[in-house]
Amino acid sequence: MSPxxxxxxxxxxxxxxxxxxxxxxSLRNHFCLATLVG
Structure with a gap:
């Protein structure tokens, strides 16, 4: 394999x-927002 x-x-x-x-x-942030809002 060449460098x-x-x-x-x-x-x-x-x-x-x-x-x-x-x-x-981004998935985790979306989930945290959904948890806070919901």
């Missing part, structure tokens, strides 16, 4: 993990 390919894969993995964390944060 460039390894870098691209690592970058994609980092972006995917950040997006996953942001998705779960």
């Amino acid at each position: 460039a390919t390894a870098f691209v894969i690592a970058t994609l993995a980092m972006v995917a993990s950040l997006a996953d964390a942001a998705y779960h944060d």
